[in-house]
Amino acid sequence: MTSQATTPEDYIGQLPEDRKAAITKLNNLIIKHMPKGLEAGISYGMLAYYVPKSIYPNGYHCKPFPPLPFINLASQKNFIALYHSGMYAKKELYNWFVAEYPKHCKYKLDMGKSCVRFKKIDDIPYNLIEELLGKISVEEWIEIYESAIKK
Numbered sequence: 001m002t003s004q005a006t007t008p009e010d011y012i013g014q015l016p017e018d019r020k021a022a023i024t025k026l027n028n029l030i031i032k033h034m035p036k037g038l039e040a041g042i043s044y045g046m047l048a049y050y051v052p053k054s055i056y057p058n059g060y061h062c063k064p065f066p067p068l069p070f071i072n073l074a075s076q077k078n079f080i081a082l083y084h085s086g087m088y089a090k091k092e093l094y095n096w097f098v099a100e101y102p103k104h105c106k107y108k109l110d111m112g113k114s115c116v117r118f119k120k121i122d123d124i125p126y127n128l129i130e131e132l133l134g135k136i137s138v139e140e141w142i143e144i145y146e147s148a149i150k151k
Contacts, residue, residue: 003045011047019075022121023047026073026082026129033130037138038070046074046083056142061149070141071133079110079117082129086136088114089144093135097128104128 005011012024030049031040039052043066051068053059060066072083087094094113101109104125110117118124136144 005042008047015075022080023075029126029130033133035138046072048072051138079119082116083114085114089148100128
């Protein structure tokens with residue numbers, strides 16, 4: 001579900017009541033622990049945490065006008081989705097997350113290449129997400145990104 005919100009506050013304000021608390025908690029956690037240099041806003045109809053053009057002027061290769069995405073957070077129809085581009089691009093990080101998840105959550109991991117789907121809102125592993133946020137710096141993310149697009 002893509003939102004037409006233009007600010008994170010609008011996005012959260014438009015959510016159904018049963019999602020507001022979890023999304024707010026995740027948003028606050030991400031803002032507090034995201035790699036230094038990222039900015040928060042809205043992109044692709046979701047909450048977005050991206051590398052600003054002041055740090056990486058090239059932007060995203062598919063559409064150079066937006067900043068380089070890194071993390072997104074969305075309230076979908078049946079779940080809350082956390083998208084972390086670092087897990088998609090860095091296999092070791094993906095493997096670490098998959099191995100750690102059962103230590104933090106009693107439910108089976110529902111995950112794509114970069115998307116973690118939380119269907120049980122009361123059992124979101126906030127501590128694991130906090131730890132994930134410290135695993136890649138903005139500089140490392142740019143390096144990983146640039147090496148991937150040059151292939």
